[in-house]
Amino acid sequence: MFQPNAEVRPPYQELLALVSSLPPEELRRRKQAADQSFLHQGITFTVYGKTEGTERIFPHDLIPRIITAAEWKRLESGLTQRITALNEFLRDIYHEQRILNDKVVPRELIYSCPHYRREMRGVTVPRNAYVTVVGTDLVRLPSGEFAVLEDNLRVPSGVSYMLTSRQVMKRVFPSLIRLCNVQPIDHYARVLLETLRSLAPGGRPDPTIVLMTPGVFNSAYFEHSFLARQMGIELVEGRDLLVHGNFVYMRTTAGLRRVDVIYRRVDDDFIDPLAFRRDTILGVPGLFNAFRAGNVALANAVGTGVADDKAVYAYVPKIIRYYLNEEPILPNVETYLLDDVASRSHVLANLDKLVVKAVGESGGYGMLIGPHSTEAERRKFHGLIINNPRNYIAQPTLSLSRAPCFVEHGLIEPRHVDLRPYILHGARTTIVPGGLTRVALRKGSLVVNSSQGGGSKDTWVLAE
Amino acid sequence: MLSRVADSLYWTSRYLERAENTARLIGVHINLELEQPRDASFGRWARVLGSLGLDKETARDLDSASLRSELCYDLANRASVVASIRLARDNARQVREQISSEMWEQLNRLYHQVQVSSEHDPASDDPVAFLDTIKEGAHLFQGVTDSTMNHGEGWHFIQLGRFIERAACIASFVDVHFEHYASDEAALRPGAGADAADYLEWIGLLKSATAFEAYCKVYTASIETGRVAEFLILDGTFPHSIRFSADMVHSALSAISDASPSRRSTSVMRRSGRLQALLGFSQVDEIIEGGIHHMLEDVGRQLAQIHSGIYQAFLSYPIETAIEA
Known part of the structure; x- marks a missing residue:
């Protein structure tokens, strides 16, 4: 929010003027109104590992995060470049494997990736859109520049918080939104629907599109039903679908109806007990074969997790140069691959300063934050890394940028934030100007995941 | 409409109707029991069980107070009023986005009220108030359904x-x-x-x-x-x-x-x-x-x-x- 010379960055000036002109009592009242509105809409998520009170409201911070038009333009072109290259990469490694033959990316890195799906070799997907929906995690470096921390290419979530948080802010700060000239994001659902429609097998006119959820007990169920409602499509579970003669049908009261496109919010492992994990009850037997036969489109396609593996992440700049012959617009965060002996010994010697992450995990699980860790935790990760170096990467502990947040007692204090914009890639690539800004609401904390005490705030991308 | 959704809607309302009828039947018999000789209790509760399609012989082993509380509050007994309310809510929860928010809120509120009653101390047992809550709750749900759902x-x-x-x-x-x-x-x-x-x-x-x-x-x-x-x-x-x-x-x-x-x-x-x-x-x-x-x-x-x-x-x-x- 501040420039290095401690002056308020210009876009925040009007916001700050308004917020500081409001008495604390008024701020608190607006905060309450916002919380009430989240509660009544049932905007909750589920925390795993606890039996009681598993449904919680997603904590929401009242003060928006501001991104200028120029910053956004750069993000937009950088993210488009990245998703284009990653889709090329996925098509390549599941077909000719040029990038492996040219030794730009090591073959063993790909084959040892837990999310690499041999079953996808030679499978053609509609429009070569392996990844249709991406939620890329960005952080702002001390230089003020944005860098990519993670690509989420499997089933990224959180977009409903972006959309509902804007609805709430419109109610709470109507005049300010107009004053700041904030770009709208409400067309997300429509764009998503168009993107999904563009994947219909054989360009079938008027395709049946469904959203497949693991069910009401999934932590993101609210989002699934929210998006299905916004798009006006059927929200299905695995048990609603069946495969007959390599076509997918859903069971309706009026008989079976053919399904053309499935926006699936179920992980690869669980979509088809015949192809992947046999013990799943969430999936549809035969779904993968129908997909391979080209009779149904899946968004995202199967096997995209190979490209957001945290070790493959380190190669994304090379991947961009290889396929697009361009310099990456958005940098990566410096990453140590622990296969390499030299970096491994460096990392093991500096566990208290670094962040270690398991390559296939997400949601803030399976990671060690060096500066905040205990001796025992470091010993545990030391052992884990020695046993399976391929499974871990290390990154410097980032000083995430901070944004002003409304904390208890009417005070405004800085908290660490990151940013997750959502990229839609079908016939063309669209990024709705906004994103989910996640906040580490605990003072000093660096973890922004909702499962670990994080919250969110609205993200305002300003028009020029 | 998805078959699963239709199925859940069907059972939501079936269970709620069952809870309402069970509540009304029990309420009537609690009232009648007040003015009858004690030794006639067995026959009465055997008939109540029979009306609910349950095993009449249970009435032989239990006194009327414990039978009553089992039929009202016992979650383990699938025929009890609280179990029916819970099953109704479980079904509605599966199709929350298909019913109106008003319907969901009404059923959810009823469920929470019933949960509180079923956990309370039997000494302060007020079955009549409890049964009234059920009947009112079911009526409200029907009214809300008819006026807010397509x-x-x-x-x-x-x-x-x-x-x-x-x-x-x-x-x-x-x-x-x-x-x-x-x-x-x-x-x-x-x-x-x-x-x-x-x-x-x-x-x-x-x-x-x-x-x-x-x-x-x-x-x-x-x-x-x-x-x-x-x-x-x-x-x-x-x-x-x-x-x-x-x-x-x-x-x-x-x-x-x-x-x-x-x-x-x-x-x-x-x-x-x-x-x-x-x-x-x-x-x-x-x-x-x-x-x-x-x-x-x-x-x-x-x-x-x-x-x-x-x-x-x-x-x-x-x-x-x-x-x-």
Whole structure:
């Protein structure tokens, strides 16, 4: 929010003027109104590992995060470049494997990736859109520049918080939104629907599109039903679908109806007990074969997790140069691959300063934050890394940028934030100007995941 | 509409209707029990269990207070009021986005109220207030449903669940009552009044179908056994009569199959049409002559057939019959 010379960055000036002109009592009242509105809409998520009170409201911070038009333009072109290259990469490694033959990316890195799906070799997907929906995690470096921390290419979530948080802010700060000239994001659902429609097998006119959820007990169920409602499509579970003669049908009261496109919010492992994990009850037997036969489109396609593996992440700049012959617009965060002996010994010697992450995990699980860790935790990760170096990467502990947040007692204090914009890639690539800004609401904390005490705030991308 | 969604809507309303009928029946008998000799308790609760389709012998082992609390509060007992409310809510939760928020909130509120009552101390037990909460909650849900939900296919499945359950409950209540209080022929002679000693029990039967006031408006407060049977089984306008329920079942089924015509639904339509005709064209003296028990057993069987017909036609049909051309 501040420039290095401690002056308020210009876009925040009007916001700050308004917020500081409001008495604390008024701020608190607006905060309450916002919380009430989240509660009544049932905007909750589920925390795993606890039996009681598993449904919680997603904590929401009242003060928006501001991104200028120029910053956004750069993000937009950088993210488009990245998703284009990653889709090329996925098509390549599941077909000719040029990038492996040219030794730009090591073959063993790909084959040892837990999310690499041999079953996808030679499978053609509609429009070569392996990844249709991406939620890329960005952080702002001390230089003020944005860098990519993670690509989420499997089933990224959180977009409903972006959309509902804007609805709430419109109610709470109507005049300010107009004053700041904030770009709208409400067309997300429509764009998503168009993107999904563009994947219909054989360009079938008027395709049946469904959203497949693991069910009401999934932590993101609210989002699934929210998006299905916004798009006006059927929200299905695995048990609603069946495969007959390599076509997918859903069971309706009026008989079976053919399904053309499935926006699936179920992980690869669980979509088809015949192809992947046999013990799943969430999936549809035969779904993968129908997909391979080209009779149904899946968004995202199967096997995209190979490209957001945290070790493959380190190669994304090379991947961009290889396929697009361009310099990456958005940098990566410096990453140590622990296969390499030299970096491994460096990392093991500096566990208290670094962040270690398991390559296939997400949601803030399976990671060690060096500066905040205990001796025992470091010993545990030391052992884990020695046993399976391929499974871990290390990154410097980032000083995430901070944004002003409304904390208890009417005070405004800085908290660490990151940013997750959502990229839609079908016939063309669209990024709705906004994103989910996640906040580490605990003072000093660096973890922004909702499962670990994080919250969110609205993200305002300003028009020029 | 997805079959799973229709199924959940159907059971949401069936369980809620079941909770309401169970609550009303228990409420009536708690009231009647106050003024009867202690040793008559066994027979009364055995009849209550019988009316709910449960094992009568349980009444032998338990006193009336523990039976009552088991039927009201015991979650482990699937027939209890709280278990029904919970199952209704579980089903509604599966289709939360398909029903209106008002409906969900009403059912959720009812569930939480019931949870609180079922955990409380038995010493401060106020079953009457508890049962009133259930009845009111169920009525509110129906009202909210009718006024906030689109009267489309989903709503018709809710109607189906409500009225199939209602018809089955009333048939069972009437059957058990007549078996006990009107088993000999004299009691069923045309114009026979209720035995003075049993007068309150007959009112109780009417009240367990919310029918006492409605009956009085038609026949005055003079209770005649044949008229009670006629009113509860054959009345065409009273919403808790079996005939009225069968009419509603048939019209809901017609609306559903009109919306998506298919050969699969002919069988269930025939079944519900037959039940509607049976109730619409029967006369009470013929029913009495042929045996009320016999008739009500037949009604129960036909309702079960309609239930399985709904599954065959709309919810779990075989794939071969349904692949679109």
